[in-house]
Amino acid sequence: MTKTVTAKAHTNIALVKYWGKKDANLMLPQNGSISLTLDHFYTQTSVSFDQPGATDQIYFDDQLMPAEKADRIIKFLDLVRAQSGLTATATVKTWNHVPTSAGLASSASGFAALAGAASRASGLNLDDRALSRLARRGSGSATRSIFGGFVEWHAGHDDASSYAEPLQDPVDWDIQMIAVVLKATQKPISSTAGMARVVATSPYYPAWVTTANQDLVRMRQAIADRDFNQLGQIAETNAMRMHALNLSAEPAFNYFNADTLTAIQTVENLRADGINCYYTLDAGPNVKIICQSHDTTAIKTALQAHFKAEQLIVAQPGPGMTITENN
Amino acid sequence: MTKTVTAKAHTNIALVKYWGKKDANLMLPQNGSISLTLDHFYTQTSVSFDQPGATDQIYFDDQLMPAEKADRIIKFLDLVRAQSGLTATATVKTWNHVPTSAGLASSASGFAALAGAASRASGLNLDDRALSRLARRGSGSATRSIFGGFVEWHAGHDDASSYAEPLQDPVDWDIQMIAVVLKATQKPISSTAGMARVVATSPYYPAWVTTANQDLVRMRQAIADRDFNQLGQIAETNAMRMHALNLSAEPAFNYFNADTLTAIQTVENLRADGINCYYTLDAGPNVKIICQSHDTTAIKTALQAHFKAEQLIVAQPGPGMTITENN
Known part of the structure; x- marks a missing residue:
């Protein structure tokens, strides 16, 4: 008898970026x-390997996805079948509480939740490290969404050594992000294609890898020290060096x-006025502002000169993935 | 008896950028x-060393500049006095036909014209190479504005070896620029301060120098071959790598x-539609579109969906500096 397993995973925002x-x-x-x-944005996914038919059935927000759009998910299910020895096809139902393809890392929470639900539904019982390795095969940033709080993904040199682990969870000090949600439009170039072009053509890429490795050391220390300003400065500079690669x-x-430019300028103006806050951006136009709770009102007020209140979402550090068997 | 000398120098747009x-x-x-x-943007400057007073009198578009704003010009006049042995102070009258401080290189034509007029008025009779070395001391890009057409500034290793010379003048093939003049606002950071920060802090800077030197070789060849597309591709990529340094x-x-983003996107859309055109940007928001005359109408039409006709200035290859003695 097949079982249905539901996993809930939250998105994550990189403070030292993966790009390549x-x-x-x-x-x-x-x-x-x-x-x-982050606590605010998450994906909930149910999987059961119960299909007599030849193809997996993928529902996205209760809509059946056409097979060509579900290709990346089906390939991921093939990995799970290969690991578990199952041959049945699956019913997958996903509800995404993240604006998709707009730099808010929907694939991070999406493939983390899929890894959790599909592996358990297939009969595998993976520990968190193995789950993060499996999630990695769906989307790099999903590697980190298995865990809550501050998380590090070790680059590694093979399948076994490339996994994430928590650095600090729960987060016991005041740090949060305000997501400025600009447009849920499609990207000019997917992150997969964008980073591949960067690795292949940017003369700055080797220096990026060197500087990112230095940032990892400094960021670990800033987190251990609970040093908000140090963390924010490293994160902002690292993010812009990632975007510099694209240029x-x-x-x-x-x-x-x-x-995007307006939100960045607003953060710079706030900082010039003595309010400590920093910006980071991923593969999309949205800006995420790293800040502390006592500055929330001042920052939102400044942003509301340009953006609507409903575009500004305050997110706190969020938990790791949870898995529930429904039968 | 003192003489008044007038020089007229045109601005130039770098295809392989100086940045640091x-x-x-x-x-x-x-x-x-x-x-x-470029033929369209120029500075005309008259100089006479005729002041009995202690300070140089600098008029900018017929307005007397306050001494603190004229500091950079007075320092340049000190260089000319040191070379010529003159001790008199000068009257300088400048008319600038370039939007200032908005990335249209007003300092290039400005210091080239000042070098030409001030050196001759002081009694010096410098050849073009010596003029380009003198102009360099006022503003790096002014080094190139002594000459018309395509010009190369050799980096050099000391005062004598860092000069510009023409690569191709007149330009006997179809190449032009459309300047999209966005705002004559002040820069967020001056090019002098910006490039100094880049040299001091960017981990990508050594790779920039390497790639720029490679671009010089390829750009010389593209100009010699009169290969429009090759020239445009090298220029666009080089420009964005300069801006990547800033990020x-x-x-x-x-x-x-x-x-700026809208103009860049318009060029990319035009190119996707088969119209060969390329963008370049300097230390300001304005976008310069490298194109050929048979595409002028199509490009201007596309731009006019976003910009007013008077913001679009078509500029052809322009001449070298001219110097006239008025007495």
Whole structure:
């Protein structure tokens, strides 16, 4: 008898970014990364291997996905079948509480939840490290979304050595992010294609790997020290060095839009006014502002000169993945 | 008896950019650069060393500049006095036909014209190479504005070896630029301060120097071959790698505004539609589109979906500096 398993995983925002693979099949990154899991954005996914038919049935927000769009998910289920020895096809139902493809890392929570639900539904009983390795095969940033709080993904050199682990969970000090949700539009170039172009064409790429490795050391220390300003400065500089890679690719590309520039300028103006806050951006236009709770009102007020209140989402450090068997 | 000398110099747009000094006093650049002088934007400057008073009198568009704003010009006049042995102070009248401080290189034409007029008025009779070395001391890009057409500034290793010379003048093939003049606002950071921050803090800077030197070789060949597409591709990639340096500095900065992104996207869309055109940007929001005359109408039409006709200025290759004695 088949069972249905539901997993809930939260998204994470990298403070030291992952940007470039050294093995596209195994999804090994060129450098390690450190993130903060957020409570507000998550994916909930149910899986049962109960299909008599030849194809997996993938429902996304209660809509059946056409097979060509579900390709990446079906390939991931094939990995789970290979590990578990199961041959049945699956019913997958996913509800995404993250704006998709807009730099809010929906694939991070998405593939983490899928790894959790599909592995358990297939009869596998993986520990957290093995879950993070499995999630990695779906999407690099998903490696980190198995865990809550501050998380480090070790780059590793093979499948076994490339996994995430928590650095600090729960987070027992005041740090949060305000997500400025700009547009749930499609990206100019997917993160997969973008980072591949960067690795292939940017003359700055080797220096990025070196500087990111230095940032990992400093970021671990800032987290251990609970040093908000040090953390924010490292994160902001690291993020912009990632985006600098995109400008330096051939052909160049960027994920900025007009509102992105406005949000960045607002953060710089706030900082000039003595309010400590920092920005980070991923493969999309949205800006995430790293800040502390006592500055929330001042920051939201400044942002509301340009953005609507409903575009501003305050997110606290979030928990690791949970898995529930429904039968 | 003193004489009044007038010089007229045109601005230039770098196709391989100058971005970073290796000697701030001598104004020696970290890498060589190649530019195209444009006919549309120029500075006209008259100088006479006729002041009995203690201070130079600088008029900018017929307004007397306060001494603290004229500091950079007075320092340049001190250089001319040192070379010529003159001790008199000067009257300088400048008319600038370039939007200032908005990335349209007003300092290039400005210091070239000042070098030409002040040196001759002081009694010096410098050849073009010596004029380009003198102009360099005022502003790096002014080194190139002594000459017309395509110009290369050799980085050099001391005052004598860092000069510009023409690569191709007149330009006997179809190449032009459309300047999209966005805002004549002040820069977020001056090019002098911006490039100094980049050299001091960007981990990508050594790779920039390497890639710029490679671009010089390829750009010389593209000009010699009159290969429009090759020239445009090298220029666009080189420009964005310069701007990538700014994002990678600590703290990061950029010269983009919302309209900059729109103009870049318009060029990318035009190219996707089969119209060969390329963008370049300097230390300001304005976008310069490298194109050919048969595409002018199509490009202007596309731009006019976002910009007013008067913001679009078509510029052809321009001439070298001219010097006239008025007495």
